[in-house]
Amino acid sequence: MMNKQTWLKTIFSPTGGCRSIADAIATDMPAVRELDLSFPIAAQTVAADTPLLVVVPVYGGRVPAPAVERLRLLHGQGGPAVAVVVYGNRAYEDALLELCDTLRESGFRVVGAAAFIAEHSIVRRVAAGRPDAVDKQIAVDFGRAVLSKLAQPSENWGAEPTMPGNKPYRERPVMPVAPQANDDCGHCGSCASMCPVGAIPLDDPQTTDAETCILCMRCIEICPCDARALPEALLKGMGERLAQCGALTPKQPEIYL
Numbered sequence: 067m068m069n070k071q072t073w074l075k076t077i078f079s080p081t082g083g084c085r086s087i088a089d090a091i092a093t094d095m096p097a098v099r100e101l102d103l104s105f106p107i108a109a110q111t112v113a114a115d116t117p118l119l120v121v122v123p124v125y126g127g128r129v130p131a132p133a134v135e136r137l138r139l140l141h142g143q144g145g146p147a148v149a150v151v152v153y154g155n156r157a158y159e160d161a162l163l164e165l166c167d168t169l170r171e172s173g174f175r176v177v178g179a180a181a182f183i184a185e186h187s188i189v190r191r192v193a194a195g196r197p198d199a200v201d202k203q204i205a206v207d208f209g210r211a212v213l214s215k216l217a218q219p220s221e222n223w224g225a226e227p228t229m230p231g232n233k234p235y236r237e238r239p240v241m242p243v244a245p246q247a248n249d250d251c252g253h254c255g256s257c258a259s260m261c262p263v264g265a266i267p268l269d270d271p272q273t274t275d276a277e278t279c280i281l282c283m284r285c286i287e288i289c290p291c292d293a294r295a296l297p298e299a300l301l302k303g304m305g306e307r308l309a310q311c312g313a314l315t316p317k318q319p320e321i322y323l
């Protein structure tokens with residue numbers, strides 16, 4: 067039975083969509099410690115009586131590679147984990163399956179999972195305003211349902227939920243492009259210090275290593291001078307492709323318990 071434990075809320079949220087869903091899910095959790103996967107973390111053991119909540123975005127139908135690498139540094143002891151992906155209203159494809167597999171392989175027992183929708187962090191007009199009040203209420207209710215499940219003896223938690231998705235997982239898309247800074251850049255270094263993969267040199271923030279960049283959009287989001295952007299042609303092309311594949315028709319959260 068687990069109803070008074072401190073949760074480990076583990077998120078990779080370069081532009082805040084995952085954070086917003088994680089916070090809603092955690093509303094009724096008695097105590098929460100946060101682990102931010104957008105920065106390097108140390109290898110650590112997670113005790114069996116520490117329930118784990120993991121919320122990550124979907125990139126190209128997969129879990130972002132740095133999030134998987136850092137999650138693999140958490141060593142579970144058979145304790146419960148809740149796996150959540152957040153996507154920009156196109157599709158989440160193999161991401162939830164990949165996240166659940168990763169957690170299981172790391173020694174956790176997946177007791178619940180979900181896919182939520184947030185504004186598309188590259189093409190911001192797609193799913194603009196998501197998560198909305200309805201999404202957040204579904205997330206709060208999901209968190210409560212998980213807590214009720216964990217309040218039961220572990221023999222009653224039932225079988226692990228089955229996830230949609232395929233193996234082998236989709237190939238990760240390779241996009242040798244990165245946000246560019248214009249002359250408004252004030253050289254404050256915020257982008258460099260907040261980049262999840264260290265793709266921006268602190269002494270030269272106008273240069274970004276396109277091979278290392280994962281296009282997470284954080285540097286664009288946080289730049290105080292509004293000096294960073296993706297090439298206009300790339301954004302236009304992505305916007306058109308998203309519209310063609312139905313990403314403008316709102317999708318709904320999916321819950322697996």
Ligand SMILES: Cc1cc2nc3c(=O)[nH]c(=O)nc-3n(C[C@H](O)[C@H](O)[C@H](O)COP(=O)(O)O)c2cc1C
Binds near residue numbers: 125128186187282
């Ligand atoms: C590189 C990249 C790839 C993405 N791929 C997908 C995708 O395959 N399907 C989708 O629906 N949304 C996709 N998105 C949108 C994000 O999953 C969505 O905006 C998410 O909320 C971002 O999380 P964050 O706000 O916590 O950073 C992608 C975003 C980025 C930056």
